[in-house]
Amino acid sequence: MNIEAFQNRVLPAKNKLFRFALKFLGNEEEAKDVVQEVFIRVWNGRDQMNEVQNWEAWCMRITKNLSLDRIRAVTRRQTQPIEDGYHVLHESLSPYESTEIQESMNRIDQFIAALPEKQRQVIHLRDVEGYSYNEICDIMELDMNQVKVNLFRARNAVREKLMKINAYGL
Amino acid sequence: MEELLKKYWNCETTLEEEKQLREFFGANHIPDQLKDTAALFRYFEEAKKKSLNDVAFEGQVLRKVNPSRGKVAKLIYNTMRIAAGLAVVIAATWFIRNEIRDTTPQAVVDTYNDPKLAFEETKKALLMISKSFGTAEEQARKINMFNEAQEEIQGKN
Structure with a gap:
């Protein structure tokens, strides 16, 4: 896989990976770091990618493992809600x-x-x-x-x- | 819909059926008894909108995974620096060489083929030098005389 294929096929999964990491870590900055690390690992292991049937699931699995490593490293359990909550705006609602x-x-x-x-x-x-x-x-x-x-x-x-x-x- | 929801809570729905549920709950008119479930589906929809809000993110990743472009640029830059240095040294050497060539006389080359003639010419040249020395000595003697006279005067004083 060359850099263009990586950019066009793998990088667009960033939001999914980010949300998944955020579910584990509850902190946006840490989740972003994890996603960055995932992409670096995917790039370094790109030769194996042909053997992987579903590369997105593979990325998600790496995200899960790296997030869990991080949680173990700080021995902390995430229970707090996502930082900024949800802002739902509907024009039709009062x-x-x-x-x-x-x-x-x-x-x-x-x-x-x-x-x-x-x-x-x-x-x-x-x-x-x-x-x-x-x-x-x-x-x-x-x-x-x-x-x-x-x-x-x-x-x-x-x-x-x-x-x-x-x-x-x- | 009730049936579909029952299947949903039992985890028996397919992805297609779950899509139907999302569409149903995304509509505006939801029966009151299903308001809570609608809130849950709305939550799922909203959660999916959460994104990584960092425009520089992809650039950072690409720089980290593909520093080779930077490496090539660096290599070219360094090569150019070395080439520029070499060019200056070569140019300087060339100019200095030309300068030396212009100022120093050409190497001595044979001017006569006949040794006898060459001997005569050499003798002539040496004689000329000797004559010049003679003249110089004469002048020097005069200066010497002048010096001696000066010393004598100084001695008297």
Whole structure:
């Protein structure tokens, strides 16, 4: 692979890798560093790339491993929500409605952030990034059963919390 | 839709069906009992918009992975510097050589083929020098006399 192919095919995955690293690390600067390191590794290992069936999943797996290395290095667990929260703007909504939506976004973000790591990653890969189960197995280095169990638990944990809010107005 | 949602919570939906759900919840009119689920799907959509906001990022990565372009430029630059240095030295040598050639007489070359004639000419030349020396000695004697007279005067004083 030459530099042009790298630039046109690999670099556009930067946002996906960034979001994935951010889910692990909860810090944009660190996530950016990880993505940069991933690209350097991909470039250095570009000869193996022909053997890799799904290079994007391969990049995601490197992102996961580097993020986990970083977490282990600082022995820290990420539980805080993503720094700046969500700013949802819809012209058709009243200020009250958009504040309400923003609050619910931040709440869901907290629910997901509070999930165990594997569940958090699996729900992100499936519901945000839209990866197939096989790709998630490949990225997370888990078997199909584990992926489905983690996804089931993640979706239902978030659902339960949402239902509780609705029932008790918490 | 209820059926599809049930499948979703049980993780039995395909990617295509999940796309249908996203489209459904992306629409404006959602039944009240599904508002929470709609919020969750809206969250997924919003989360996907999060991007790496750094215009310099790709440039940084490319510089790190492909410093060879920089290396070539450096190599050319250094070669040019060495070449320029060499050019100055060669030019200087050339000018100095020309200068020396102009100022120093040409190497002595034989002017006579006949040894006898050459001997005569040499003798003539030496005689001329000798004559010149003689004249010079005469002049020097005069100066010497003048010096002696001066010393004598100084001695008297």
